[in-house]
Amino acid sequence: xxxxxxxxxxxxxxxLRTFLTVLGLALAVMAFGLIRTLVxxxxxxxxxxxxxxxxxxxxxxxxxxxxLAYLEQIQKIDGVSAVTPAVWFGGIYIDPKNFFGNFAVDxxxxxxxxxxxxxxxxxxxxxxxxxxxxxxxxxxxxxxxxKVGDKVPLIGTIYPGNWEFTIRAIYHGRDKDTDETxxxxxxxxxxxxxxxxxxxxxxxxxxxxxxxxxxxxxxEIGAAIDSRFKNSWAETKTETEKEFVLGFIQMADVLIAxxxxxxxxxxxxxxxxxxxxxxxxxxxxxSENAFLRVLGFRNFHLIxxxxxxxxxxxxxxxxxxxxxxxMTSRLVGQALSIYLPGYYVGLETYVIxxxxxxxxxxxxxxxxxxxxxxxxxxxxxxxxx
Numbered sequence: 001x002x003x004x005x006x007x008x009x010x011x012x013x014x015x016l017r018t019f020l021t022v023l024g025l026a027l028a029v030m031a032f033g034l035i036r037t038l039v040x041x042x043x044x045x046x047x048x049x050x051x052x053x054x055x056x057x058x059x060x061x062x063x064x065x066x067x068l069a070y071l072e073q074i075q076k077i078d079g080v081s082a083v084t085p086a087v088w089f090g091g092i093y094i095d096p097k098n099f100f101g102n103f104a105v106d107x108x109x110x111x112x113x114x115x116x117x118x119x120x121x122x123x124x125x126x127x128x129x130x131x132x133x134x135x136x137x138x139x140x141x142x143x144x145x146x147k148v149g150d151k152v153p154l155i156g157t158i159y160p161g162n163w164e165f166t167i168r169a170i171y172h173g174r175d176k177d178t179d180e181t182x183x184x185x186x187x188x189x190x191x192x193x194x195x196x197x198x199x200x201x202x203x204x205x206x207x208x209x210x211x212x213x214x215x216x217x218x219x220e221i222g223a224a225i226d227s228r229f230k231n232s233w234a235e236t237k238t239e240t241e242k243e244f245v246l247g248f249i250q251m252a253d254v255l256i257a258x259x260x261x262x263x264x265x266x267x268x269x270x271x272x273x274x275x276x277x278x279x280x281x282x283x284x285x286x287s288e289n290a291f292l293r294v295l296g297f298r299n300f301h302l303i304x305x306x307x308x309x310x311x312x313x314x315x316x317x318x319x320x321x322x323x324x325x326x327m328t329s330r331l332v333g334q335a336l337s338i339y340l341p342g343y344y345v346g347l348e349t350y351v352i353x354x355x356x357x358x359x360x361x362x363x364x365x366x367x368x369x370x371x372x373x374x375x376x377x378x379x380x381x382x383x384x385x
Contacts, residue, residue, distance in 0.1 A: 017277060021313055025317020032270075034329060037346070052212050054225075056207060056226075067203060070208065071208060077224050083109070087204075092154065093155075101183065102154065104189070107186060116174040117178065119135060119169045120169065126168040131188070132189060134167050134185040137182050138171065138173075149167065152164070152183075223238075270356070281306075303373065309365075310361045314360050
């Protein structure tokens with residue numbers, strides 16, 4: 001118990017320096033946690049994608065469409081239990097800055113496949129009764145103050161024209177990572193309009209969501225689907241939903257790699273801040289450590305005192321940093337909720353922060369320990385502070 005008191009007293013001997021060190025560590029820990037959480041949120045869609053869902057798209061690019069007739073053929077593939085069509089609509093709400101994903105889907109088959117999207121049964125009935133009925137995510141509705149019954153005009157880009165939809169349902173996410181910022185409307189309505197205005201674009205789907213019976217057969221079933229349409233004018237590429245999402249994420253590989261590098265550099269900054277403090281401490285206590293050895297303190301006593309002081313400051317900075325991280329991540333999460341709905345600090349991040357604090361505390365004590373135990377007692381007593 002006396003050893004712990006001595007460690008605390010040593011750490012608090014220069015209170016301003018200790019405070020600034022802990023503050024620097026806390027800010028660095030907070031920055032590390034925010035960046036790591038940002039990277040994790042970027043991968044949230046791929047992380048939660050179930051292994052028994054596949055996506056079939058055009059083999060050339062996601063921007064090309066597939067014939068809607070493919071749906072029935074995919075359903076006949078052994079191992080496929082359900083198929084649902086979807087289209088990226090790309091509409092603009094008032095201003096291009098008001099970006100959000102809007103898709104044409106078949107409400108019944110889509111919601112049956114994507115169980116993480118929760119829509120009340122009575123609201124779903126309203127959607128099915130209104131050809132212009134739309135389903136919007138809770139966060140998207142909160143963003144624009146929408147409620148059930150509101151009219152929402154969208155300016156078509158991929159599908160030109162002025163489109164008006166009526167919100168008939170607001171969905172909630174089953175899981176914390178579920179995207180609640182999407183705008184979904186009826187695929188059959190889009191197809192009907194295309195038949196009237198641009199017949200050549202009717203009967204086309206952007207991609208097909210495919211539910212399979214056995215996740216272990218994902219590669220086999222995907223190959224069977226692609227084989228069915230090989231050498232056709234619209235060949236397909238089928239992959240797991242996770243691979244499909246990662247394909248979009250890879251477009252920002254350079255940015256993500258940069259963020260990872262920055263997070264590692266921050267760990268280096270944490271180490272340098274603490275090393276600087278411990279080196280100054282080692283210089284000031286050369287004669288003091290020599291005197292302790294005269295009194296009978298062994299090397300392991302000095303190691304314990306120096307290591308304990310370094311760990312105490314590192315852990316204090318880590319704990320303070322986690323507190324700052326918990327507060328700031330809420331504000332950042334709210335600001336990015338439209339773009340990164342999965343932004344929240346996970347338990348793994350806190351564990352990494354604690355582990356990093358302990359490792360940094362140990363590393364920062366190496367030089368002071370080596371200095372304290374290697375110097376001769378007589379040389380240490382000659383040093384005047």
